[in-house]
Amino acid sequence: MIEPAASATSRPAATLIVLRDGPAMAPEILMVQRAATMAFAAGALVFPGGALDEDDYRLAETFADGLPVDEAAARIGAIRETLEESGIAPGLNVRDPGLLAEMRTALASGMLFSELIQSNDLLLKIGMLTPFSRWHPNPAEKLRHVFDTRFFLARYDWDGPEPTVDNTEHVDLFWASARDTLARCEAGGGRIIFPTRRNLERLAQFDSITDLESHAQATSVEKVVPWIEDRPEGRFLCIPNHLGYPVCEERVDTASRG
Template sequence: MEESTQTEQPKVIPAATVVIFRHAKDGGAPELLMVTRSRNMAFAAGMAVFPGGRVDPEDFELARELATELPEDEAAHRVAAIRETLEETGLAIGINGEVDAERAKQAREYLLETGALAPVLEKFGWQVAMDHVIPFARWYPKNEKLPRVFDTRFYLADLGTGAVDITVDQTENSRLFWASAAQALEMAEAGDIELIFPTRRNLERLAQFDDFAAAYDDCARYPADTIVPFMEVRDGKRWICIPDNLGYPVDGEPLDSAQRS
């Protein structure tokens, strides 16, 4: 039998991630919620990222049931962003209905039991507020050397002020923390956290904004077109780069210093 010469393509996994804003207590730059991934995870182990994860079949089912004006694929990603945030952090974002710290805690426990957002909505009398999660970016770092790659849509959500109760899930993540975008970049430079290439670029973009409103306006200026990093040679060195017309102040870094997974 003649052997196939076709290169096996990696599995593409749809994913959703949320950049959650809150007002800083000192009135400074807004703080963003980040999680540190567990060291035993297959992807981005030990890295500081934003809450999120893959889009599950149940997310698509709920998106179909909601029958919003959004395309089903987009609605499913927003559902996943809301579900993953509740699961990983205990925060109920993108929800209309009675929400407080205690109900959010109970909802998280029920979500962990059921594994899907739809029964949580029914039990607590909540509705999904699609317009509370704003499309920010979409990253698809193709890499034929990996068995799977994530096609990830990034969203913004504004928590504002008020008491919040967050606890790490202790399975996929080992730490939760709030920091401004500039502070997170400083932490990375000091070696206190590690960042993969897309997270670092997104933090650099987010560091330009003094508040959520400025970030929201930026989303209107730069539609969330798919970003596919590419390689090029600069000054004799290989760089990993992104297009320079999507609102990012830094469009690349040397390959030998970039964390890709």
């Protein structure tokens, strides 16, 4: 059995689970498909997100709103990455599609997010993001990519600009309920890595954004560090069973790891 380890060298990252009310009851979630050339999760369906940078922490000093700096930086990084990858930015007070497109282009060219915020006199409303989970690979497994990733929920209105794929790190994006994305992958229409699958299963339990947010607010955000258990019937990748996940284990030989 590979036990969870206390800590390891890792890179802070953040992911935004962007939600909008679907035409049916279940909320729709923005999913992006990573390019096959990417080193991590190549070709997989994921939520928008990525690694934090130093500028996220600089912005956190201004927009922390009473939160710890690392928590504020993660929320800012999640907003920035979502803008880079999809062209929309829940938590940023911009509704103008033209300005969002200009900012996205500027970020791609290397301009700092803080410079764009300051030059356009914008506000980051990081309180609009709801903490959902936090995942970290087990250090004992010595995986190639080790990210300490915080997941946040954010609402998005139907009357906002439609997201568009960046055609660099990602090759496709779409809105779908968690259940539909899981069904799509079960039918062979996509691939999802272990943390994404577990989070989609958790999201799929709720038929409204309000119920999902209430669940997130009532559930402790503890760092999920999967471990491997050797059993007579095989090896299983496991997570704690008290954090709201309906499925807490999967055979290692079927779990996609990245």
